[in-house]
Amino acid sequence: MPSFRGWAATGAAVALFVLWLGFGEDLLLALSIFLLTAVAGGTAYVRLSSPRLLLKRSINPYQLHDGERAIVDLSLKSKRKVFRVRVEDRVHGLGSATFVADRVAAGDAMAGRYEVLCRPRGVYRVGPALVSVTDPLGFAEATTTSGSIDRLVVYPKVENLQGVPTGRGQDQTISTSRASLWHTGGEDFFTLREYQQGDDLRKVHWPSSARRDELMIKQLEMPWQSRAFVVLDPRVEPHRSAPSFEQAVRGAASVLRHLYRNGYTPTIWSGTGSGTIVANAETYRLAMEELATIAPRPSLDLRQLVGRLRRSGMAGGVFVMVTGKADEADLAALQLLSQDFYKTVVLSVEQGENEEMAGFARAGALVVRTTPDGVWSESWRNAMEHGWSTASAG
16 A cells, blocks of 8 residues: 555655646646555565565573573565565564665565563463565555564563572481372373483383373372472452562462572462472473463462362472461461471461461461562561471471
8 A cells, every 4th residue: 555655756746636626737747646656666576576575583591580581583584676675573562663674675584682671470462473564665555464473471570589498308317108190190100201311211211202202200199298289379458569479379380499509399370270289390491381370369269278278188298388468368278278287387468467477387388478579588588497497406
């Protein structure tokens, strides 16, 4: 269709035609016909040019944490010479970048790069890009979409935590006495993991190894003491503001990463199903993506949900609950779920005292507190040090 310049030229052609009718000057008619022909020719030109453009996009990294930056590289190639190429690539919800080239020769590539500040957490759609080309005189413009639709996953912001809760099996003077399985699918099979040097080749799961093109080992049982269960209270009620809920999500993500890196096999639960078991890099990405998209939910019966969770037969070394200002439902959930775990930790986005916080302490939980604009790392370290001193004194 005509560009702004093309519409201006069309208007000028109509004016010249009216002047020709009034004055009878043939030059005015010739100029009018020339401008209309140029606009029509330009429109035909861009209609033939636009389908011959190919755009490719790469995002690095495409999975990252809140506050980090991603680099997006674009490459545009045309099978014929085109003029005034304009590319707008949009990260829906975060912004867009625009690139312009005066001309692109046949077979040449137009490359562009831009940086995206990834904030807040979430899953964002990238593309398709809008590509516009004009004729050499700029009288007509054609716009089309090009390139694939990609995903940019922004995990919650995480903090580096220090220290882990002292659990059964970590203290050499205490032996592990439980051998029950947790969330297993049948008999003693637990999960698949990548082959490590020294593994028994008889435990190779050949169908999965063939699909992934790498050896996968069947892990038959998860050690009881290395199991951790992280509960993120998804209700609206414990949070006085949106920043409070975001701080709770950051706390859950930080604890999940910290425990996973320190040899635990944590399960994250945020209100649906029976939780996501984080046993390898793939399940870790799935759990983090779940936290990237979680939103507070009103009118959720937490007690009923955790009752179903306990009936699924969970048990382990560490139980972690993350909430805002704790209420009776949080205390009831902790009292119910913590019975089958050796150590309990509560993360609360609230500095004030209330009866529920006192109830957590009476239940033997380590309490970690912060404010909506605070940090978890210092309170976590202090709580872990207190847990170590208590374990040593006992």
